[in-house]
Amino acid sequence: GENVEQHPSTLSVQEGDSAVIKCTYSDSASNYFPWYKQELGKGPQLIIDIRSNVGEKKDQRIAVTLNKTAKHFSLHITETQPEDSAVYFCAASITGNQFYFGTGTSLTVIP
């Protein structure tokens, strides 16, 4: 099955700085890559996603890039704010509806 690796496991940044989280996947058939934000005591919430026919997607302070050749994708958060502090998960989908998740990155934004 698909294997998704995520780095780093923890990340601390100063407020206003950028944060980057990277993921790799193993199955070249994966074609959908969502990113989820999970706050304490809550379920994961989709923040951005990208499909295999697109190399980059941006939504305000959040952007995701995809390199199909290298089988890796990254989440970029600019101008970080304290409310961005949470655990972030990347995921890869092969069959369209089955998601394989990374191990998560705990992001702390220091005011």
Added chain:
Amino acid sequence: EAGVAQSPRYKIIEKRQSVAFWCNPISGHATLYWYQQILGQGPKLLIQFQNNGVVDDSQLPKDRFSAERLKGVDSTLKIQPAKLEDSAVYLCASSFQGPNTEAFFGQGTRLTVV
């Protein structure tokens, strides 16, 4: 739009006891998933339903876990008997039928087995 509803939010049981979790997906969502999230790890798929049929249950420990989706809407996940290693958050998610559609997650049920 109402989200995915799960109950209970928390459950503490002793090992070898049984427990059941309930999920009500978003109206109109044909696909329903149950994920297990162990502390410090990403969610792991247990079972996926399409309407009331099972699409994938390859990672469901069938000797102790069972799940059903009545009439293609609500779903229950049961563990019997529970083991200490079953302590985790059980997440339910749903999505529209079709490829690459967004999955919406509930708040989860935190199970502690003592």
